[in-house]
Amino acid sequence: MSETERPFVPAPVTPPSIDGRGSYDERLNHILAAATATIARLGYEKASMRAVARASGVSLAGLYHYFDGKERMLFLIQFRAFGSLLNNLREKLCGVTDPEEQLRVMIRAHLAYFAANIGALKVCSHELDSLTGSAYDETHAMRHEYYEVTRKIIDRVLDARQAGGAIDRYVTTMALFGTLNWLYRWYEPQRGPAVSTVANQIADQFLHGLSGSAETDNGSP
Amino acid sequence: MSETERPFVPAPVTPPSIDGRGSYDERLNHILAAATATIARLGYEKASMRAVARASGVSLAGLYHYFDGKERMLFLIQFRAFGSLLNNLREKLCGVTDPEEQLRVMIRAHLAYFAANIGALKVCSHELDSLTGSAYDETHAMRHEYYEVTRKIIDRVLDARQAGGAIDRYVTTMALFGTLNWLYRWYEPQRGPAVSTVANQIADQFLHGLSGSAETDNGSP
DNA sequence: CGGTTATTCGAACGAACGTTCGTATCGTCT
DNA sequence: AGACGATACGAACGTTCGTTCGAATAACCG
Numbered sequence: 026m027s028e029t030e031r032p033f034v035p036a037p038v039t040p041p042s043i044d045g046r047g048s049y050d051e052r053l054n055h056i057l058a059a060a061t062a063t064i065a066r067l068g069y070e071k072a073s074m075r076a077v078a079r080a081s082g083v084s085l086a087g088l089y090h091y092f093d094g095k096e097r098m099l100f101l102i103q104f105r106a107f108g109s110l111l112n113n114l115r116e117k118l119c120g121v122t123d124p125e126e127q128l129r130v131m132i133r134a135h136l137a138y139f140a141a142n143i144g145a146l147k148v149c150s151h152e153l154d155s156l157t158g159s160a161y162d163e164t165h166a167m168r169h170e171y172y173e174v175t176r177k178i179i180d181r182v183l184d185a186r187q188a189g190g191a192i193d194r195y196v197t198t199m200a201l202f203g204t205l206n207w208l209y210r211w212y213e214p215q216r217g218p219a220v221s222t223v224a225n226q227i228a229d230q231f232l233h234g235l236s237g238s239a240e241t242d243n244g245s246p
Numbered sequence: 247m248s249e250t251e252r253p254f255v256p257a258p259v260t261p262p263s264i265d266g267r268g269s270y271d272e273r274l275n276h277i278l279a280a281a282t283a284t285i286a287r288l289g290y291e292k293a294s295m296r297a298v299a300r301a302s303g304v305s306l307a308g309l310y311h312y313f314d315g316k317e318r319m320l321f322l323i324q325f326r327a328f329g330s331l332l333n334n335l336r337e338k339l340c341g342v343t344d345p346e347e348q349l350r351v352m353i354r355a356h357l358a359y360f361a362a363n364i365g366a367l368k369v370c371s372h373e374l375d376s377l378t379g380s381a382y383d384e385t386h387a388m389r390h391e392y393y394e395v396t397r398k399i400i401d402r403v404l405d406a407r408q409a410g411g412a413i414d415r416y417v418t419t420m421a422l423f424g425t426l427n428w429l430y431r432w433y434e435p436q437r438g439p440a441v442s443t444v445a446n447q448i449a450d451q452f453l454h455g456l457s458g459s460a461e462t463d464n465g466s467p
Numbered sequence: 468c469g470g471t472t473a474t475t476c477g478a479a480c481g482a483a484c485g486t487t488c489g490t491a492t493c494g495t496c497t
Numbered sequence: 498a499g500a501c502g503a504t505a506c507g508a509a510c511g512t513t514c515g516t517t518c519g520a521a522t523a524a525c526c527g
Contacts (some may be wrong), residue, residue, distance in 0.1 A: 052474095073515080075515095085476085086477075192447060196438075196448070199433070203425040206431075207423065207427055210427075217416075218414055218417070226417050227417070227421055229455075230413075235451065294483075305506045307505075307506055310486070311504060316485065
């Protein structure tokens with residue numbers, strides 16, 4: 026009955042479905058896509074189940090055949106997005122050994138996924154705290170894993186240069202994620218420069234920024 | 247009657263008031279502070295007027311003596327915060343002529359204000375689109391002004407170096423704002439390094455990042 | 468075909484929301 | 498003292514919310 030008894034399919038692999046017809050998974054993906062767009066446009070709290078129903082062409086009660094609640098719907102969106110993001114990153118990192126190139130690959134992969142799934146990444150960036158309990162824990166763990174992969178790359182870059190003197194690596198990592206996660210606020214793939222151009226510039230600036238050690242002349246905490 | 251007929255006081259200048267006693271402005275500031283904390287904790291949509299009333303010690307109906315609606319309350323919070331942020335920045339930029347030092351001052355000022363008003367800056371970063379109509383336009387104009395001040399500083403830095411070859415200055419500016427505006431997601435003034443340390447590191451990395459021109463080897467859209 | 472399961476939906480529920488209304492209290496001025 | 502505006506609050510309003518229920522329809526299998 027509910028989706029808890031059904032084996033979990035992490036990522037949608039069904040391109041040929043625009044409307045709601047097709048198999049169960051196709052219809053689920055269709056509903057999740059509509060829900061993602063609605064939440065990205067209105068925000069999680071303002072995106073009512075009625076609005077999602079309207080956007081997906083399913084009745085209000087019909088939604089509850091696919092999720093046991095609104096929060097579970099948001100969880101599915103975030104879980105799938107983070108899963109795809111992680112798989113995509115790991116895939117593209119295969120065979121790349123140079124730390125600096127790894128970082129470039131990571132930034133390019135992140136922006137490429139962003140450009141292809143703006144709504145999903147906006148929901149993931151903006152609605153981080155809208156989940157509670159174990160749903161929050163699960164997505165938090167995936168985010169943490171994504172962070173860790175990136176942090177380790179930055180670590181290797183700094184170690185290779187032996188120039189990590191006064192640099193707080195946690196701050197550095199968060200500065201990069203700030204740059205990347207803020208993209209959904211301003212970047213429009215239609216208008217601005219190509220994603221690859223933006224990715225290259227961000228990567229260049231970030232890597233060059235790691236060159237100089239911080240000349241801390243400030244006081245103590 | 248309503249606050250629209252009352253001359254606008256942009257920034258609170260009344261430190262000696264913890265509870266709700268005092269003049270009209272002191273009580274207004276007290277309520278706005280409680281509202282800011284509540285919205286920062288729950289988000290604008292989940293922060294009900296009843297929750298704000300509880301946090302500020304005022305009755306539900308009593309709130310509507312100070313605002314003519316919930317959205318106006320959010321507007322007041324953002325308007326004051328952006329105003330203080332802008333005034334604070336302009337003040338600290340006085341007498342500073344070197345572009346690179348101007349950028350350092352800007353980053354330090356932003357983080358100092360952030361550390362002193364975490365709730366307000368979180369609300370300003372996270373609830374950008376919760377305002378509508380003229381309220382949105384007004385705060386948007388202030389944000390744009392803040393962006394412009396920063397963008398012009400970055401412009402001067404790049405012009406002085408004559409090294410802005412393949413760098414898209416819009417992307418660069420947004421990358422910096424991403425780093426700064428993402429702070430509220432991870433930085434805890436109590437725990438981490440001092441704000442001045444973080445500010446110096448971010449400024450160092452960003453300025454060093456501007457050194458190298460982007461070696462764009464990508465294709466076109 | 469009959470029977471069981473899966474899927475869908477209209478209608479409704481209780482709760483919570485933002486807002487309003489009428490009234491009571493307080494301070495101030497004549 | 499009396500009158501009036503400012504301030505405050507309890508109670509209620511109408512709406513929207515997430516969710517549930519029971520009855521239909523579709524799909525599948527013996």
